Amino acid sequence: MTDEFRVLAVNPGSTSTKIALFVGDVPQFETVIHHAAEELDSFPRISDQFAVRKQAVINAVRDHGEDLGRLAAVVGRGGLIHPVDGGTYRVSDRMVADLREGVLGEHASNLGGLIAREIADPLGIPSFIVDPVVVDELAPLARYSGIPQLPRTSIFHALNQKAVARRAAEKRGRRYEECSFIVAHLGGGVTVGAHRHGRVIEVNDGLNGEGAFTPERSGGIAALKLVKLCFSGAHSQAEVTRMIKGAGGLVAYLGTNDGRDVSRRIDAGDSSAAEVYEAMAYQIAREIGSMAAVLEGRVDAVLITGGLAYDERIREWIRKRVEFIAPVEFYPGEFEMVALAEGAVRVLRGDEAAREYQPATMTQESV
Helix, strand or coil: CHHHEEEEEEEEEECEEEEEECCEEEEEEEEEECCCHHHHCCCCCHHHHHHHHHHHHHHHHHEEEEEEEEEEEEECCCCCCCCCCCCEECCCCHHHHHHHHHHCCCCCCHHHHHHHHHHHHCCCCCEEEECCCCEEEHHHHHHCCCCCCCCCCCCCCCCHHHHHHHHHHHHCCCCCCEEEEEEEEECCCCCEEEEECCCEECCCCCCCCCCCCCCEEECCCCCHHHHHHHCCCCCCHHHHHHEEEECCHHHHHHHCHHHHHHHHCCCCCCCHHHHHHHHHHHHHHHHHHHHHHHCCCCEEEEEEEEEECCHHHHHHHHHHHHCCCCEEEEECCCCHHHHHHHHHHHHHHCCCCCCCCCCCCCCCCCC
């Protein structure tokens, strides 16, 4: 691998920024920059953190003895831009404007493309984002919700899901575009996608309440029951939102979002914790089963990834319910940093063309 494929990957989170430098897909270093809460709280908007975070990234690269001038590209985590197909996108002026404005909401990941562009431009090298969370490749039938004013939308762990699917395809000596997989990402949020020939034609909206309950999210709730709760006068909009996202799922039942804590309680004989934990696995398996129907039973493998995929209990509870569909394979953890680098390198090598960000006229409801 030559220096021409040296790529810096930048993945901003709420209170930290992960960075990694790769030669091709081989990491040279990976580190996490932690930002003081009081420093970040001093900025009115997340986009205002940009200059501080960018300088922290530059300092960290130099602290590791790396020369920015040797980079071939900088790639950032894709943020909440308008819906796009999957792929590697060049960071354009329009994308920068949408990331700064927060067209679909403010999120730390919005800073990824901004930082990538500002580091790359003075070096005369390209900047990219790869498979942002708003990748939307839903089939036409998947967009119907039953209420025309509320079409279904696609927000999911696109970067990690597609990275895992590519690995599973490579393992088979095939291209991702030649395979059909069901991919389940199990983290604080859970998304389950039907991948057919390189496109995610169906997936639960992992941000706005669809799908299984998760360590901290409620998952799908009976609509009329939720309406009654909202109009009961007992809870504010913020409180109900918190029940759905942040204080739902395991947090609501067991007071924790940490699967390791739940496992320790089960080991200590807590039967209630065991039932709740298995109920979560049951709902995830149910989602996987529904994706098998979407793919008409033609599934090369069921792929399980994310932090919870390390947990042997979760693995076996899911496996026993879905292994009749297809072989079940586990890819624990997440592959986001290397997936960012791989997306950039595919373009640098000419394996695929960089996509241009051209938002459709329709937009998703703000998240």
